[in-house]
Amino acid sequence: MLDEKPLERPTSESSESNSGKDLAKLRSLLIGDDYETVLKSQIEQTEAERVSGVLAEAFHLRNSRDGSLSKELSPVIENAIDTSIKDNPSRITNVIFPIMGPAVRKAVASALADMMRSLNHLLQQSLTAQAIVWRIKAWRLGVPYGQYVLLQTLEYRVEQVFFIHRETGLLIESASAAGIEYQDPDLVSSMLTAINDFVSDSFNSDGDAISTIQFSDLSIVIESGPHAVLAFAVRGILDSAITNELGQKLEVLHAEFSKQLESFNGDLSQFEGCKRLLEGSLVEKSKQKKKSKPWFAITAVSAATLLIGYSSYLSWHKHQYIEYFVMHLEKQPGLQIIHSQLTDDEFQITFLRSPLAQSVAAIRQNFSYPGLTLQLNPKVALIESPEYFLAPIASKYGVTLNWSSVDEQPKLIVNGQLTQIQIEKLKQDPIVTSVFKDVDTQNVEILTPLSIAQQSRDRFNALVLKVNSTSIFFESASVTMTPGSAQELNQTINDIREALSLQQTSGLSVLQIGITGYADYQGANLNNMKLSEERAKLIADNLAANQIDSDLVISWGVGNKGLESIESANHRRVDLKIVVKDLSGESK
Amino acid sequence: MISSKICLVGAFAVGKTSLIKQFVESIFDEKYHTTIGVKIDKKMVSLEENEVQLIIWDIEGVDIFTDLKPSYLRGADGLLFVIDGTRPQTVEAVDAICQMVDKHIPGSQKLLLINKCDLREEWSLDKNQIDHLDFDKERIFETSAKSGENVERAFRTLAYEILNSKHKSVSKDSK
Ligand SMILES: Nc1nc2c(ncn2[C@@H]2O[C@H](COP(=O)(O)OP(=O)(O)OP(=O)(O)O)[C@@H](O)[C@H]2O)c(=O)[nH]1
Ligand SMILES: [Mg+2]
Numbered sequence: 164m165l166d167e168k169p170l171e172r173p174t175s176e177s178s179e180s181n182s183g184k185d186l187a188k189l190r191s192l193l194i195g196d197d198y199e200t201v202l203k204s205q206i207e208q209t210e211a212e213r214v215s216g217v218l219a220e221a222f223h224l225r226n227s228r229d230g231s232l233s234k235e236l237s238p239v240i241e242n243a244i245d246t247s248i249k250d251n252p253s254r255i256t257n258v259i260f261p262i263m264g265p266a267v268r269k270a271v272a273s274a275l276a277d278m279m280r281s282l283n284h285l286l287q288q289s290l291t292a293q294a295i296v297w298r299i300k301a302w303r304l305g306v307p308y309g310q311y312v313l314l315q316t317l318e319y320r321v322e323q324v325f326f327i328h329r330e331t332g333l334l335i336e337s338a339s340a341a342g343i344e345y346q347d348p349d350l351v352s353s354m355l356t357a358i359n360d361f362v363s364d365s366f367n368s369d370g371d372a373i374s375t376i377q378f379s380d381l382s383i384v385i386e387s388g389p390h391a392v393l394a395f396a397v398r399g400i401l402d403s404a405i406t407n408e409l410g411q412k413l414e415v416l417h418a419e420f421s422k423q424l425e426s427f428n429g430d431l432s433q434f435e436g437c438k439r440l441l442e443g444s445l446v447e448k449s450k451q452k453k454k455s456k457p458w459f460a461i462t463a464v465s466a467a468t469l470l471i472g473y474s475s476y477l478s479w480h481k482h483q484y485i486e487y488f489v490m491h492l493e494k495q496p497g498l499q500i501i502h503s504q505l506t507d508d509e510f511q512i513t514f515l516r517s518p519l520a521q522s523v524a525a526i527r528q529n530f531s532y533p534g535l536t537l538q539l540n541p542k543v544a545l546i547e548s549p550e551y552f553l554a555p556i557a558s559k560y561g562v563t564l565n566w567s568s569v570d571e572q573p574k575l576i577v578n579g580q581l582t583q584i585q586i587e588k589l590k591q592d593p594i595v596t597s598v599f600k601d602v603d604t605q606n607v608e609i610l611t612p613l614s615i616a617q618q619s620r621d622r623f624n625a626l627v628l629k630v631n632s633t634s635i636f637f638e639s640a641s642v643t644m645t646p647g648s649a650q651e652l653n654q655t656i657n658d659i660r661e662a663l664s665l666q667q668t669s670g671l672s673v674l675q676i677g678i679t680g681y682a683d684y685q686g687a688n689l690n691n692m693k694l695s696e697e698r699a700k701l702i703a704d705n706l707a708a709n710q711i712d713s714d715l716v717i718s719w720g721v722g723n724k725g726l727e728s729i730e731s732a733n734h735r736r737v738d739l740k741i742v743v744k745d746l747s748g749e750s751k
Numbered sequence: 752m753i754s755s756k757i758c759l760v761g762a763f764a765v766g767k768t769s770l771i772k773q774f775v776e777s778i779f780d781e782k783y784h785t786t787i788g789v790k791i792d793k794k795m796v797s798l799e800e801n802e803v804q805l806i807i808w809d810i811e812g813v814d815i816f817t818d819l820k821p822s823y824l825r826g827a828d829g830l831l832f833v834i835d836g837t838r839p840q841t842v843e844a845v846d847a848i849c850q851m852v853d854k855h856i857p858g859s860q861k862l863l864l865i866n867k868c869d870l871r872e873e874w875s876l877d878k879n880q881i882d883h884l885d886f887d888k889e890r891i892f893e894t895s896a897k898s899g900e901n902v903e904r905a906f907r908t909l910a911y912e913i914l915n916s917k918h919k920s921v922s923k924d925s926k
Contacts, residue, residue, distance in 0.1 A: 331756045331826030333806060349793050353756075353806050357789040360822040428917050429753045429828065 319399035320447035332356030338441035390424035496593035513540040572600040619669040637735040678718035683734035695720030761833035762844035763812030769896035836874040860912040
């Protein structure tokens, strides 16, 4: 526009005919081809297009002057969102979800974790009470880690049973296995109900939300009926036998106490006889017994035994008897058991018998078990065929055997590795002496018993080194382990337990397990001190809960002392240190 | 022995957890740790020749993020509504909860606790507001979890009312 003004003056001075031409010339001189383009665009552009070019700047200008624009726009935008949600709800959900989703999940997770912690706390306290009982028992038996051993021999054990009124969460009755004293069954049962409510609310499932809650090796299995809930606290590995028992027991209880349950008003005296029913569910299942003696026959009996199962005391008793009988038989000179099998009403045994050995009738006389007949299949072994005896002896001692005839007398030739004591035993073995006149042990590599001790020493030292170089890390400003560390802690606990179990054979002993907690530099010093203490305490509690003698454990927090040389991401930590005492001398 | 579930409900930080701690353990703590979910405690109360075991559910306080979950109240025989005398808005929270409670567990015994009475000078409640909640005079207690004032009395009263209502319903049944 401004450019056009100077152009007007020459126009007025020139003649009519020339003026148009000159003007065009001057225009093109001054503005060049741009003029054409501008003119063209002005003509071709619609009004809307022109506004769109300046819209953003216009908004900016107006907005910096006053707020009226926002006011004008807000109903429009509200309407727009409304319509947009109505037209395509999933689109807006998709946008909002990434923000809302984690927030909701976090709230749910933290609430649940908090309640679980309360419950876990209740259970852990009970654990220590139980540990004391076990420790006393162990002390009485003279076994240093009795509770550990006991746990090792159990596959599972129903330690406590809760019978809970469904609506109120009130405990109607509970029963616990001998030697187990829980902190408070009333609180445990209410807490279980609250957690159940919480989960069914938060995840919108109707009722019966949880069936199992797991804490390291303790599980709580829950079964809900119309009026009552039955919960089992089970240590060890869950088994379908437990869940079946749970379901059946609940049905029985419902049938037995249906009237009382329907009109329950908190009066617990109406449930007489209930405790006895619950106590019937406190069952346990033992692991298969490990035999250190690699006796062929006993292995065979055990295998046969496995077929039948350990389910009842009766069968257990029967097996004890058989085992004892077989052991006794094994000791007889000139007898060697090849095979044995136990069925419901018969014990079959096939054995080699040298002519000089105890008579079959005498063996039969030694056996008497109600409901069980003995079937003996003796195979007469002639002294002249000593090869019959080689296989059983070889498997008994873990060596390879040959024989040769020297001056018409059979001589046993032994190859392999044995300790001096084992060699003596073999030489005096009733079978060996009754069949062979001589034993050649020249080729036996003699193992010093020390090497066993050395092996467990090495293993013990390796475990200690591993534990001592482990750190457990924590989430920021909290006493929660990072997921990786929680896993690592399990391994560490197993390592410590293994080291403890090696104490006797290795001649090394764990004097103390020191647990040091640290906190990072963020936050007040006093808080950090407390945080580091709590972290150390958590690990100590975890060890105690896993049957590590708490007398051995000492824990403390040091705030952020001594962390200068450590990368800051690793400041929130707990370190473990096992102090070892060498029973042959100094501690290190 | 009678076992009975009771719940404490109200806005956040009114002193529910503190009241239970005072009643069960006779301890008061100035520090505020908000309750998440539920915490459960219990206490035996002897009333004349009867014993009532109270199983006390400490339910998280309501705020704009947290609604009261009705399932926590299921089967409760008694409720303690708690308001904070220094915060009038906590009365509104109780008002809202009351309506819900009437719907979910109509038969329960209810008391109103106006807490923090050791700070009575700072109280700023409107009498009309309290009247609107419609509690009988003898069902309103001014308590302090700090000094312990009226705490035991409130819990015992609730236990007594519960026992009474149970006896009534039993004798009704037998007729
Ligand atoms: N002065 C005074 N302070 C109190 C009293 N009762 C509780 N407080 C304080 O009020 C704060 C909140 O108490 P809590 O008992 O944790 O409150 P709450 O109702 O359980 O809160 P939420 O669990 O979040 O719902 C704490 O700092 C208490 O010390 C009281 O009677 N007097
Ligand atoms: Mg609280």
